[in-house]
Amino acid sequence: MVQWCKPPSCWFILNTDGSRCHADNHATAKGCALLVVEMDVAVVVHFLRNSMLSSHPCYTLVRDCLEIIEGGWIIEIRHVYREGNRCADCLAMLAHDAANGLSICPEPPDELLTLISICPELAF
Incomplete structure (x- = not known):
């Protein structure tokens, strides 16, 4: 059965649901550093969890996402x-x-x- 799961204590969940937004650091400014990032696009989860060749057409976008992710967060990325x-x-x-x-x-x-x-x- 597919269902939503509550995050661990002190963690927040960000569910992109195929959406995107600009990185303006609202979450970290408000003290949200423990984050579960959920998205419904399995291939993006794969890209963010695994290394990628710089020749891949999505490399620059994935690299930019990883730079945001590595900026003071403790993150778990998962498909939902x-x-x-x-x-x-x-x-x-x-x-x-x-x-x-x-x-x-x-x-x-x-x-x-x-x-x-x-x-x-x-x-x-």
């Missing part, structure tokens, strides 16, 4: 099926629909609350 984190999928869809691709929500959006009410195991 989209169905394994439906909340992240919901939030990513809302962000993609936003005017500038970014939404800052002081409260959970209604769509997310609806999802959690249908599937209470998604909340912790």
Whole structure:
């Protein structure tokens, strides 16, 4: 069964859900240094976990990601099926629909609350 798993104590989870954002260090500035990075693209997980030849077409992008990852974080990178984190999928869809691709929500959006009410195991 595919389902979301709560992170270990003192850890945070970043689920990219196929999305991307600019590296502006908001997380480390707020004290988030223990991070589980989840994504639904297995090949990207493979690229980030394994060495890559500089001739590979994705080398520069992967190198840039690794430079961010190595900048003061303790990180675990893992693959998760989209169905394994439906909340992240919901939030990513809302962000993609936003005017500038970014939404800052002081409260959970209604769509997310609806999802959690249908599937209470998604909340912790």
